[in-house]
Amino acid sequence: MSSQAQVIKTRLPSPPPSAEALLKAVHDAVENLKAKDVVEIDVRGKSTVTDHLVIASGTSTRHVKSIADEVVRFAKQLDVMPLGVEGEREAEWVLVDLGDVVVHVMLPRVREFYALERLWTVGDQHPDADETVGGAEGRR
Structure with missing residues (x-):
């Protein structure tokens, strides 16, 4: 008794949607389910894994999962x-990897603990942006 191996066939849309079209679909999805504190971070040049991160919060584990499911549904409408x-x-932190865009949907306490926004924006601020810390007095 031998069984046939199942082959999963995948196909890419031709042509695949642009990163901007995918970002718009993600933003529409999270807006549709009223995600909180949506932030988009451009990580081109910082990561070879993706070009954009979208981070959003849900009010409960059910809300977090529903938002992630909506992102998947909207992406599938683009054939992605x-x-x-x-x-x-x-469902405290759900990650949806869409290739050019990676979406993180998190509970607020989890989001605060991992602080992805700070992690991915370190070094983006100009050194003279905050004169109170190590400013003119610190250089004398």
């Missing part, structure tokens, strides 16, 4: 299948 979806079971 997620490369991966992680964290759906606990």
Whole structure:
């Protein structure tokens, strides 16, 4: 008794949607389900994994999962299948990898703890942006 191996056939849309079109779909999806504090971070030049991060908060684990599901649904309307979806079971932090765009949907306490916005924007601020810390007095 031998069983046939199942082959999963995947196909890419031709041509694939632009990163901007994918970002618009993601923003429409998170807006549709009223995600909180949506932030987009351009990580081109900082990461070889993706070009854009979108970080959003949900009010409960059910809300977090629903937002992530909506992102997947909107992406599929563009004929884009997620490369991966992680964290759906606990739904405190769900990651949706759409290739050029990676979406993080998190509970506020989880978002605050991991502080992805700070992690990915370190070095983006000009050194003279905050004169009170190490400013003119610190240089004398």
